[in-house]
Amino acid sequence: MKDIIGIGLIGAGRAGMIHAENFVSRVPGARMAGVADNSEEAAKKAADRLHIPYWYTDYRKLLQNPEIDAVIVVTPTKYHKEIVLEAAAAGKHILCEKPMAMNSEECKEMIQAAEEYQVKLQIGFMRRFDKSFRKAKEIIDSGEIGQVVMVKSLTHGPSTPREWMYDIDKSNGPLAEVNSHDIDTMRWLADSEAVSIHAMAGNFRCREAAENYPDFYDTVLMNVRMANGAICNIDGAQGVRYGYDARVDVLGTKGLVQIGGLKETTTVSCTKEHGMSSGIIASWTDLFSEAYVQEDISFVRCILEDTEPEVTGYDGWKAVEIVKAGNRSIKTGGIINLNEKEKPDGEEKKC
Numbered sequence: 001m002k003d004i005i006g007i008g009l010i011g012a013g014r015a016g017m018i019h020a021e022n023f024v025s026r027v028p029g030a031r032m033a034g035v036a037d038n039s040e041e042a043a044k045k046a047a048d049r050l051h052i053p054y055w056y057t058d059y060r061k062l063l064q065n066p067e068i069d070a071v072i073v074v075t076p077t078k079y080h081k082e083i084v085l086e087a088a089a090a091g092k093h094i095l096c097e098k099p100m101a102m103n104s105e106e107c108k109e110m111i112q113a114a115e116e117y118q119v120k121l122q123i124g125f126m127r128r129f130d131k132s133f134r135k136a137k138e139i140i141d142s143g144e145i146g147q148v149v150m151v152k153s154l155t156h157g158p159s160t161p162r163e164w165m166y167d168i169d170k171s172n173g174p175l176a177e178v179n180s181h182d183i184d185t186m187r188w189l190a191d192s193e194a195v196s197i198h199a200m201a202g203n204f205r206c207r208e209a210a211e212n213y214p215d216f217y218d219t220v221l222m223n224v225r226m227a228n229g230a231i232c233n234i235d236g237a238q239g240v241r242y243g244y245d246a247r248v249d250v251l252g253t254k255g256l257v258q259i260g261g262l263k264e265t266t267t268v269s270c271t272k273e274h275g276m277s278s279g280i281i282a283s284w285t286d287l288f289s290e291a292y293v294q295e296d297i298s299f300v301r302c303i304l305e306d307t308e309p310e311v312t313g314y315d316g317w318k319a320v321e322i323v324k325a326g327n328r329s330i331k332t333g334g335i336i337n338l339n340e341k342e343k344p345d346g347e348e349k350k351c
Contacts, residue, residue, distance in 0.1 A: 005300050006033035008068035008092070010059045010083060012046040013037075015097060016074035018289070022296045023072075024050050030300045036062040059083060063090040070120075070303060073097060078170060081106040084121070088113035095299045097124040098184075099176040100316030103324060107317035114313060122299050122309035123316035125184040127246075129294035133185070136250065136257045140189060145252030148228075151190050153182035154235040156245035158282070160206055161238050166213035168327060174220055175199070175323045179236040181246075183319045184311075186234065189250050192226035194322050197336045199223070199329040205239035215331065222326045234326075243280035244287060 007023045007030050009016050016037075023032045034054035037043040047055035056062045063071070063086060070093035073083050077099045087094050094114065100123050101107045114121035127133050140148060155178050165171040175183075187193065201217035203209065209216045222234040247260035262280050270276050281287050295311075302309045325336040 002069060003029065003304075005030045005093075005303055006065075006067045006069045007031065007300075008034040008036065008062045008065065008071045009046070009052075009074065010036050010062065010071055011074035011097075012039075012042045013074060016072065017046060018292050019072045019074065019095075019296060020046060020050055020052070022293050024052075026293050027296045027300055029304050030296070033067045034062045034065055060086065063087055063092060069093060070095070070299070076164070077172070077176065078102055081110055084110045085113045088117040088119050088121075091117060091119060093120040093299075093303050095122045095124060095296070096316070098180045098316065098319065099172060099323065100313070100320055102172065102320075104317060104321050107313065107320050111313035111317065120299070120302055120309055121313045122302065123311045123313060123319075124295065125181060125311045125315065125319075126288050126291040126295045127181050127185055128188060128311055129298060130288055130291035132259050133248075133291075136248070136259050137189060139257050140191075140250060140252070144255060145250070145257055146254030148190050148230050148250060148252050150249075150251040151186050151230060151232040152235070152249045152251075153185050153232070154245065154247045155179055155182050156235075156237040156240040156242075158241050158243055159239065161218070163209075166206070166209040166216045168213070168215045172320075172323050173217060173327060174201075174236050174238055175222070175234075175326045176320070178238060179220065179222075179234050180319050180323065182234045182236065182248075183322050184315060185248060186224065186226075186232045187315070187318060189248070190226050190228065190230045190232060192228035192230060193318065193338075194224045194232075194325075195227050195338055196225045197222060197322065197325045197329055197338065198334075199326040201330045217330065220326070220330070222329070224322070244283050245281070246287060 009020045012035055023030050032052045035043055035046045035052050036056040036059040040057050043055040071087050073096040081101050084094055199222035201220040203217050204219055206218045218238045220236045224232040250257040298310050329336045
């Protein structure tokens with residue numbers, strides 16, 4: 001077993017570079033060994049900026065590098081399955097960003113490949129590593145608020161989506177791109193699996209997408225019943241402009257846990273001219289920067305200690321399963337029972 005894990009980055013976009021910067025200086029037992037991006041400019045820029053020894057425009061060449069022991073997959077979702085299968089076959093451990101894949105079948109293939117080639121497969125749900133979320137989980141597990149009966153998780157993003165996200169068949173929509181974290185949080189904090197789902201959505205801020213992509217939605221509400229009886233609500237929106245908004249309420253039989261808020265700090269200014277004001281969190285990169293560090297540390301630790309990742313392929317698969325069910329519910333208006341096989345459009349129970 002190596003003392004230092006060589007890390008390769010596949011996808012040098014904004015999220016990929018967050019991981020890369022962490023592995024350069026903030027993750028014990030790891031070093032950045034290579035970067036791949038189909039944009040030569042992006043790959044070379046990342047290598048130069050972070051002093052990464054190898055860069056490629058073909059991720060397959062990165063997988064052939066013996067100095068790389070593990071890869072971080074941060075590409076559009078539709079490429080995840082192919083890359084993860086090849087990485088596993090090459091004997092590389094894998095941290096795959098969310099959403100894990102496009103559908104349950106792809107997720108299962110990825111899980112099976114990791115098992116077959118005996119590599120770690122961790123999914124990038126970084127909220128599980130945020131100190132506020134972890135504290136909430138400790139409180140819930142201690143029994144302090146009694147039995148969990150309701151989880152309400154909200155994520156609103158300030159920016160409008162890129163055009164490729166407008167096609168729900170290619171992106172799985174905001175439920176995947178924005179609310180995967182809420183879905184994983186719901187499962188984690190309720191400590192149960194979803195059994196039925198009803199979702200409603202609409203396009204209110206991206207009108208330019210309506211003609212070519214009539215199914216696109218930028219705002220969604222999804223109600224979920226869990227196997228243990230808890231009821232949950234997911235609230236998602238893109239293009240809200242006012243800031244990055246991520247909040248969770250967990251109601252128990254004896255109390256309440258709240259996570260998150262809009263304020264950037266607790267500092268509030270009061271003047272006659274401007275009234276009362278405070279800063280608003282601008283981006284997920286600000287709110288969860290430390291959570292990404294802890295996520296990356298946990299990934300390397302599970303490799304060095306040969307333990308199961310804290311967030312597994314199973315967790316990624318169940319989130320994708322719920323996303324797909326939510327999109328079916330939006331399309332049909334029906335309640336989706338996850339214990340039943342998918343029915344033809346229009347046969348679900350109407351609300």
